[in-house]
Amino acid sequence: MNAIPGAVAVNTFREAVRDRVLYNLIFFALLMIAASILVGQISIGIDRMVIVNLGLSAISLIGLVMAIFIGVSLVSKEIEKRTLYSLLARPIHRWQFLAGKYAGLLLTLIVNTAFMTVGLAGALFYVGRPFVRGDLTILIAIYFILLEFALVTAVALLFSCYSSPMLSTLFTVGVYITGVFAQDIRQAGDLSKDAAVEFITRAVYYLVPNFHNFNVIAAAAHGEAVGFGLVWQNTLYTAVYVVLVLLGATAVFSGRDLK
Amino acid sequence: MAAAIIEIEGLTKDYPSGFWRKRWKRSLDHLSLQVEEGEIFGFLGPNGAGKTTTLKLLMGLIFPTSGTARIRGRSIEDIAMHAEIGYLPEHPYFYDYLTARELLDYYARFSNYSTAERNARVETFLKRVGLSSAANVQLRKFSKGMLQRAGIAQAILHDPKVVFLDEPMSGLDPVGRREVRDIILALKQQGKTVFFSTHILSDAEMLCDRVGVLVDGKLHGVGSPREMVSVEMQSMEILFELLEGRALPPRIADQARQIGGRYRIAVPEQDVYVAIEQLRSCDARILSMTPVRPTLEDYFIRLVGRERAATHEEETVLR
Numbered sequence: 108m109n110a111i112p113g114a115v116a117v118n119t120f121r122e123a124v125r126d127r128v129l130y131n132l133i134f135f136a137l138l139m140i141a142a143s144i145l146v147g148q149i150s151i152g153i154d155r156m157v158i159v160n161l162g163l164s165a166i167s168l169i170g171l172v173m174a175i176f177i178g179v180s181l182v183s184k185e186i187e188k189r190t191l192y193s194l195l196a197r198p199i200h201r202w203q204f205l206a207g208k209y210a211g212l213l214l215t216l217i218v219n220t221a222f223m224t225v226g227l228a229g230a231l232f233y234v235g236r237p238f239v240r241g242d243l244t245i246l247i248a249i250y251f252i253l254l255e256f257a258l259v260t261a262v263a264l265l266f267s268c269y270s271s272p273m274l275s276t277l278f279t280v281g282v283y284i285t286g287v288f289a290q291d292i293r294q295a296g297d298l299s300k301d302a303a304v305e306f307i308t309r310a311v312y313y314l315v316p317n318f319h320n321f322n323v324i325a326a327a328a329h330g331e332a333v334g335f336g337l338v339w340q341n342t343l344y345t346a347v348y349v350v351l352v353l354l355g356a357t358a359v360f361s362g363r364d365l366k
Numbered sequence: 367m368a369a370a371i372i373e374i375e376g377l378t379k380d381y382p383s384g385f386w387r388k389r390w391k392r393s394l395d396h397l398s399l400q401v402e403e404g405e406i407f408g409f410l411g412p413n414g415a416g417k418t419t420t421l422k423l424l425m426g427l428i429f430p431t432s433g434t435a436r437i438r439g440r441s442i443e444d445i446a447m448h449a450e451i452g453y454l455p456e457h458p459y460f461y462d463y464l465t466a467r468e469l470l471d472y473y474a475r476f477s478n479y480s481t482a483e484r485n486a487r488v489e490t491f492l493k494r495v496g497l498s499s500a501a502n503v504q505l506r507k508f509s510k511g512m513l514q515r516a517g518i519a520q521a522i523l524h525d526p527k528v529v530f531l532d533e534p535m536s537g538l539d540p541v542g543r544r545e546v547r548d549i550i551l552a553l554k555q556q557g558k559t560v561f562f563s564t565h566i567l568s569d570a571e572m573l574c575d576r577v578g579v580l581v582d583g584k585l586h587g588v589g590s591p592r593e594m595v596s597v598e599m600q601s602m603e604i605l606f607e608l609l610e611g612r613a614l615p616p617r618i619a620d621q622a623r624q625i626g627g628r629y630r631i632a633v634p635e636q637d638v639y640v641a642i643e644q645l646r647s648c649d650a651r652i653l654s655m656t657p658v659r660p661t662l663e664d665y666f667i668r669l670v671g672r673e674r675a676a677t678h679e680e681e682t683v684l685r
Contacts, residue, residue, distance in 0.1 A: 114475040118461065125463040188459050193520060196425040196453035196530075197476045198445050364428040366381070 111199055112207035119211020120218075123177065128215065131169050135223050138165055139230040146234060154234045159245060159328040162227035167252045167324070169223070170216050171283070174256045177215070178263025179275035181208045186365055195365070202357040209264055209353060216256045224249055241330035247338060248327040254345040258316040259283055261352040268360040282315050290319040316348055371528055371559050372401035372424070377433035379419050393419045395583040396433065401561055401576075406554050408570035408591075409563040411580035412670055417563035418456055420580070421532050425453050437528055449477070452521035456532040456563075458513060462506035466497050466516050469505060470523055477524040487523060495519040495549065511542030518549055522558075529553055531562035535569050547573060567663040579666060581673045594665055602638045604631050605653045606645055615644045632658060 123129070142161050146154040182205070185191040194204065227245070262282050266275035285292070289312050296308025320341055323333050377397040380390040394416040401407045411417050422428045424435055424442055440447035460469055470488040479487060492498045495515040505513065514534065521529055534550070535543045543566075550573055553560050564570055570577050571591045578588040587594060607628050608614065614622060614629070618641065622629040629650075633641045638655075645652060 110478070111476060114472060118464075118472055121468075122461065122463055189455055189457070190459060190461055192422075192425070192427055192455040193453055193458065193460070193473075193517070194476075195427060196448060196451065196455075197473070197524075198448040199476060200445055362429070364381075365422070366428065 109203065109206075111203040112210055115194075115204055115207020116210035116214060119181070119208050120214045123212070123215040128173065128177065129219060129222075131173070132219065132222050132226075135165055135169060136226050139226045143230045143233045155231065155330075156328045158227070158230050158234065160324060162223075162230060163245070163248050163252070163324045163327060166220055166223045166227070166249065167255070170220055170252060170256050171259060173219065174212070174216060174259040175263055175276060175279050175283070177212055178260045179267050179279060180272045181212060181264050182267040182360065183270070183272050183275070191365060201361045202353075205264065205268070205353065205356055205360060209260060212260050212264075213257060216260070217253060220249060220253055220256075239330070241332065244323065244327040244331060244333050247333045248323045250338070251321045251323055251341060254341055255318060255321050257345050257349055258286075258318075258352075261349045261356075262316065265352050265356040265359070268356045269363065283318075285311060286316040286318045289315055289317040317344070320344075369403050370400040371403040372399070372407075372435070372437050372561060374399040374420075374424075374435045375433055377420065377423055377435055378431045379416075379423060379428065380431045393583055394423070397580075397583075397585055399578055399585060399588065401559060403559055404554070404557055405575040406550060406560045406562070406573050408574035408577040409561065409580060410565065410567065410570055410577050410666060411563070412565060414582075415580040416583040417580055418532055419583075421453070421530055421561075421563060424530065425451075449524070450527045452524065452526035452529045454514075454517045454521045454529075454531045454534055456536065458517035460505050460513065460516060460520070463504060465502050465504050466492060466508075466512075466519075467501040469516060470519055473520040474523055491519045491523050494522075494552075496545065511538050511545070514538060514542065514546060515549075518546065522553065526558070528559045528561065531560065533564055534562055535564060535566050543569065567666055571663075579669060581670050584673075586669055586673065601632050601634050601658045603656045603658050604633065604638075604641060604645070605629070605656075606631075606650045607653060609649050609651070612648050612650070614650075615648055618644050618648075628653065 139158075139162060142158055146157050182191075185194075185208075191204070195201065224246075231242075259279065263275060263279045266278045270278065292308050293312040296305045296312075299305060299308075320337060323337075326333055375398050377394060378392070379394040380392050382388045383391050397416075397420060409417050409420065419428070423430050424437065426442055426445075426448070435442045437447055438450055440450075461472075464472065467488055470491060471484065474484040474487055489498075492501050495518055497512065497515055497519065500508070500512060505516065508516065518531070518534065521531070531550070534546050538546065547569065550560055550562065574591060576588060576590050577594065579586045579594075605628060613619075618631060621633070622631045631641065642652070
């Protein structure tokens with residue numbers, strides 16, 4: 108690992124920890140404890156489904172909120188507070204700084220998600236359900252959630268390079284929602300039979316990150332298997348998309364005057 | 367003459383202004399300047415003169431509209447050049463969740479030191495700027511003076527050949543200013559070149575080998591503080607007291623100002639001996655004689671005043 112992005116990444120992670128970002132884990136732990144107790148009282152048959160559904164949804168939502176709200180201020184906060192000035196006066200390329208900030212937030216999200224995964228496993232253990240082979244889907248679902256975070260963080264970072272945190276939040280949330288419905292938008296365009304509409308909906312489909320294949324929470328809750336082909340497909344898609352977005356962010360940021 | 371370590375040629379920066387109809391505002395206007403190795407160079411100018419713009423251009427934080435600059439023979443666009451420079455921004459704000467030791471450790475990681483060397487450097491520079499006892503205190507609890515010292519430590523930690531300081535004394539109390547002055551003088555003793563911007567002229571006069579005065583983005587003269595003010599007429603200030611019952615000669619009495627039981631008089635240099643004779647004639651006791659030289663501040667204020675008057679006149683004619 109390149110030493111400069113590594114140092115920036117560790118500092119970004121340290122900032123998140125010291126700014127008490129990981130306090131959300133307390134909320135998640137309380138949610139899991141409450142769910143485990145309640146589910147045990149309500150029914151016997153569907154306890155696993157409810158806990159997995161609730162746990163994975165909470166992991167996804169908490170992480171997305173973190174990715175968006177921390178991501179949009181990754182660069183703009185450093186410019187606003189002028190902490191970037193003394194840093195870029197050192198032999199540091201701007202792409203190295205961006206790569207470090209991105210890796211730092213991703214590391215924060217991975218650590219956060221790892222703790223929540225342990226919490227979810229604890230809840231499943233509490234309701235007395237033994238771990239079975241089908242639970243592998245839960246881990247795949249968590250991996251896909253992390254891939255979603257990687258995509259959203261890259262988009263947030265791109266907007267953070269040239270826009271205010273408030274506008275960046277709006278743009279990133281907009282891109283995320285469009286990405287969730289990308290498949291539906293394309294299908295709607297295909298059904299319209301209008302060449303222009305079809306062109307626009309297809310352009311949107313290819314431009315925004317397509318989250319359609321990333322949500323396997325329902326499958327995980329029902330203990331259904333997920334093919335490894337999808338794992339590879341999503342991994343490759345995320346890697347290519349993130350690299351392209353980070354290259355775009357570098358192009359924008361490298362020419363920017365830090366007034 | 368020593369070799370030029372900073373070479374600036376025709377550096378110009380225009381900023382866009384206006385949302386719909388873009389206009390360009392010139393912040394720096396064809397700045398050409400050379401700074402020699404080992405000197406302390408003061409970059410003077412009122413607020414908004416273009417000092418920070420110049421420093422940001424040299425640091426690669428903003429990009430020039432035209433012109434070039436080289437530091438130690440390398441273009442400012444060459445990222446490797448940055449290994450040889452240190453920079454303290456104006457009103458520095460560092461990661462306030464870090465301690466002073468962590469901050470310096472973070473910056474030291476950009477200079478390829480081994481872990482042992484990095485740790486040793488951090489301790490050395492904490493000591494050099496007098497922050498050893500506060501090494502484990504988070505920066506959010508630091509005073510402005512302590513922050514400034516931490517900022518200087520990060521700027522010199524990697525042993526740069528040229529140190530750029532943007533308003534290093536700004537907002538500091540007299541003790542803090544003195545500490546920063548001592549650090550700058552120590553850097554010169556170590557053979558470093560120091561380029562610092564300031565609008566506190568007494569500091570520049572005290573520290574600088576040469577100064578350059580920037581007004582409204584244009585450079586108005588470069589030279590040693592003494593050269594820049596030597597053309598001005600000099601005078602002598604005489605402090606004296608009178609014996610009881612004695613009166614001052616009329617020529618002296620017209621000019622003398624009484625402060626407490628003493629008198630103070632400023633006389634042109636060529637009239638000094640005449641004034642002394644007159645004071646002797648009335649048995650005045652001379653306490654001190656101090657040469658009054660025009661300060662850099664006098665020169666500066668006149669220059670800024672002249673430049674602004676010229677701009678105002680130009681605008682009136684255009685209207």
